[in-house]
Amino acid sequence: MKFLQFRLYHKGSLKLAFVSLNCLLFFSPFAKIQAQIIKESTSVNNFNYSFIQLTKKQVCPSAQLLPKRIFETAKYYVYICRGDEKNSLGYYVQIYKNSSSKIIIPVSNQVGEAYFAKNTGVIYTVTPYELVVTKLTKRSSVVLREKVNSAIAADGQSLVKGCPEGNTSFVEAATKNYIVYICGRETPDTYIAVTKNGTNIITLPLQLNYNSSAKAEDSEYVAIKGKTRYLLNRKMLKVSREGRNLVKEKILYWY
Structure with a gap:
């Protein structure tokens, strides 16, 4: 009787193992496809992914003032944070990538997607295409000009208007x-x-x-x-x- 029980238990275990193996073989291609979809989705929505990653850290003057624009150059991140009662146009936040040093200045003017911030004789200007820092002297001089590599809005959409898709x-x-x-x-x-x-x-x-x-x-x-x-x-x-x-x-x- 014990021998019969052992055979039945062993047979059941084999069936269970066979079913598990079939499930594994069935779901493995699905898992690969799912992983590929996730990978492609991340690539397609690169701006969305970047925005989520960059807004994990609090960069604005307060937790309530979330970024509404993020610009990235080779050396800097520039955030345009939402405004408050004190500064309705929002805040300009510039972070140096290598040292994480931060500049926070109220936005003084906005024209379209161009944002201007002024601080002690220096004007900071950021657009979806470039970051420019100008020192105001008798003859204004540009002390920094960098191409913006990515510019995204709060919904993750690109702000850059370039060549049409497929071109x-x-x-x-x-x-x-x-x-x-x-x-x-x-x-x-x-x-x-x-x-x-x-x-x-x-x-x-x-x-x-x-x-x-x-x-x-x-x-x-x-x-x-x-x-x-x-x-x-x-x-x-x-x-x-x-x-x-x-x-x-x-x-x-x-x-």
Whole structure:
């Protein structure tokens, strides 16, 4: 009888092991797929993930004043925190990545997505495209200018207006007041100019006779709208109408 019980118990154990093995084999591919979905989701929602990670630490003047914007450059994080009764426009918080030293200043002005903060003769300006620190003297001088690598809102959405999805950014150039993108799929075909505060954007087809040289410094792109001509090269952005310059600005950086 004991031998029979042992065989029945052993047989039941084998069945249970077989069922467990089948479940494992069934769920393993599912687990892999699920892990891949999570991985892809994290990649697609990179801005959301970054915002969650960066807001885990209290960076604003109080826990009630949560960040509504986060800008990241190579060396800094800049947070724009919500305002209160004392400072309705909010607070500018700049953190140096290497030392975590922090600057907190009330926002003094906002134009579109450009935020300005002033402190003892220095103006801090951050937009979705760059961070600029200017020292106010007899001749104002820029003491820091850094390209913003990511700019996100409280909902995790990007604030940057660049090339359309599916397009390649062949050129990204910055002047004092504009960011210009040369976009396209296989070849450059679109001119996009954005004011740094994000309030205005113009999108035009490139003229077919533009000069896109193998050497970036020799490339020149032209777009036309009515009587207005938009010209971009490595040295300048020029907007003219009937021979009269409306905009002529030096290129500060070219990617």
